[in-house]
Amino acid sequence: MKLALPIALVGLTVGLIVLALFGVAHSGGTVGIAAGAALPGLTPKAATPEQAISNFLTDVQRRNWDRAYSQLSKADSIDEASFIQDWTGSNGSLRTVSNLESFDVRPTHATDSSAQMRTQLRWSTPVGVLEDVRDFDLTQEAGSWKVIWPKVEVPSAPAQVIPVNYLRWDMVQGGSGDEWGSHTVDAPHVRIVSMNAVAFGDGSLVMGEVVNEDTIPAFVNVNATLVDGAGAAIDEENSFDKIAHVLLPKQVSPYRIDFPNVSLEKVKNIRMDVKAALVPASADPVIAVINQKIESEAQGKTVLHGELLNQSGQAVNIPHVIVGFYNNTGKVVWVADGYVDRSLIPQTPAPFAVEIPGALVGKIQNFHVVVNQYSVSQ
């Protein structure tokens, strides 16, 4: 009796060791709970499409690529490296420094043998949370649901030589011993072209457009100070990343400044200030924005979508789209922005979309898209 418990514990231990060694060997996985390895019996079986997609995205979230790959239908015909790259990104894109934070799954269609699940993916990135909606098709295979992975077409441009002869501006700093007034280069002349303050939610927004009127590039920031009836400043904010900061000569950018907790009713005056500094810059890359359209999408949201086409010869690592929307009098009524989490490969279009608040859709007559970009090589 005394020995019963110790014997039972030893037996259980030995049994688990045997299971680990030989059970894993049979399934062809690696020893232990390594990335992608599945211990039979310890993973919820994908008995339903919801469970299958949930398992799949959990593995993606944890970067258990082997396990995620094993949940694909006809995995033999899918290149695992391309599959992983599709999730992790490449070319220094925003995706390469992002993590899948969470996801929501909702079935859109299901039968006994096939299903479609709509997932809302939330990525945490250095520039904030990015949301993505993706539809996954699933199929029944050998008693469990598998994810149908579309054939991943890795875009590539044909080999070619693209001459780069656009203008580049560099700066030479003056010496510290320079005589007063002998070597001064004026800061770029930048002007706020328009300003519109609106109430939004519980707060206020100030938006408009700014133009670089000078012949040299400018690094631009727009600040706004909300002032009450007594002349006291209520709050001060700047445009942060809702502006194209580097403006080339005669380039126009929309801007938006958010005051989330300040009601417009308290504001009697707004002091605008634009700061511009000299920066080195290049007129390359030229990025075309093609096929821009405002449409309603399946979830009922209205978006402006289109494609970005990098017409230069080098990849653009992190593109950022900023859009100014105008009403029929040309007034800026909304400014939206969005990061594209894929890099822009030369000569290859990449899609983008920015959402438009429903209340403003009827007012919008026109829009202007500006592409900001952050590249390691620039």
Place this chain on the structure above:
Amino acid sequence: MRRTLLGCAVVAMYLAELCSAQEVHVPALVSAGNETAISTTGSGKATLYLSGPGISSKTEINLGEKFILHSEDVRNAGEYVTIVCTDVCRSAVFHVRPSKPAYLTFLVHPSRVPVGQGDAVSGVALPFDEFHNLVLDRVKVSFQSTAGDLRILSQSVLTQDGVGWFRAASGKSAGKLQIVATVDSLSSVRAVQQVASDPCNLRTKAHRTPKGVDIETEPVRDCSGNLVPDGTIVTFSAAGPGGRNTVDAPIKQGIARAHIQTPGSLVISAASGTVMGNEVRLGEQP
């Protein structure tokens, strides 16, 4: 009675000591960098302190002898306090004024200016002596500006409180504007880059190619005929059945070009800054 007399004597001695202390004589006004002297009365040893702009010194002296202030002691214009101490300290104040102009500080703005703008260029000249003192006496400053061989400005002013200034229009042609400020034999030169103004008559043309649509502007000039600098952005917009396409294209050698791959009929326009160009309508590819 005796105590009263003793007290008065003590007071009188104290007052007498005060009245017979050393005196300090300083020059009324010294020109910067000019050697000068301080004289004292009395006899015996004393300590001379000099406190002024850029100088703070302490020297043991013999009363009754002159104390020389060398050129470097009085190089900065301003107010100097001389203190001579024995048992009591006596002081005197003198001023050092700037000497004659030795160089000009010349501030000109802006460093870049669009052509053909009134009162667009301004300059401020400040004369300083060799010791970096601002010369407050009125001096005549002449300003001249030339663009190539063309003289744009020739003007003379008298400085007021050490400052002379001018304001002038920019020239009509892009290029370097040279501005010279002169005081006697001193001069200071600055250059302002005159650049083209906003584009005028932005004209666009477009034609279809097998690979899409090529769009380009005619040479982009301002209203004075100067070519707009390279790198200036022209935004091309092409609206068609598939949506709108835009490209921010930089000007190269006066012309901005873009290529758009899109089928269907198009309405093409261009803008640079706040200047709009013409519209070009392109039919469908046959």
Place this chain on the structure above:
Amino acid sequence: MNQLFRIVVFVAVLVAGTISLKAADSSVKIQLDTNKSGPRAVESRTEQAIMRDYGTAWTMMARALEFNTIEPLEGSFVGAARTWLNDSVAGQQRAGLTSNYREQNHKLRVLFYAPEGDVIELRDTADFQLQIMDGAKVIYSEHVVRHYTVLMTPGADRWIVRQLQAHPEF
């Protein structure tokens, strides 16, 4: 006894009259008149900034000369004014002297404000209590009125004193 007491008091008063009391108040008061500013008018925010930064400059200057250190001058002075003050501090250090500028009042008047706003010239009629000490001994203590011509130029986040030149009143 009463007479001796009166004499002692009389003498004490006399002696006290030759020693300056060390002022504990080192506040700086600034007034600025921009009515005759030209060719450019002084904007109200610039006016506030000039008053603030000129006051700070004098406070820092007083601190530098009182404690014989040039660190307080950083950020408030440049050019000839900075050089003069650096040399003054160095001279004081060598001679074992210190200076105190107390109870400062500055009445500023704008003489010139450049068209591009890159330099402003002011006339400062300053009065303050100036005390010069050799170690612990006060060698000079006077209420001083001085007239300065001041040049200030805009820095990254403040106006900086470039020239601080005293002269007889005119």
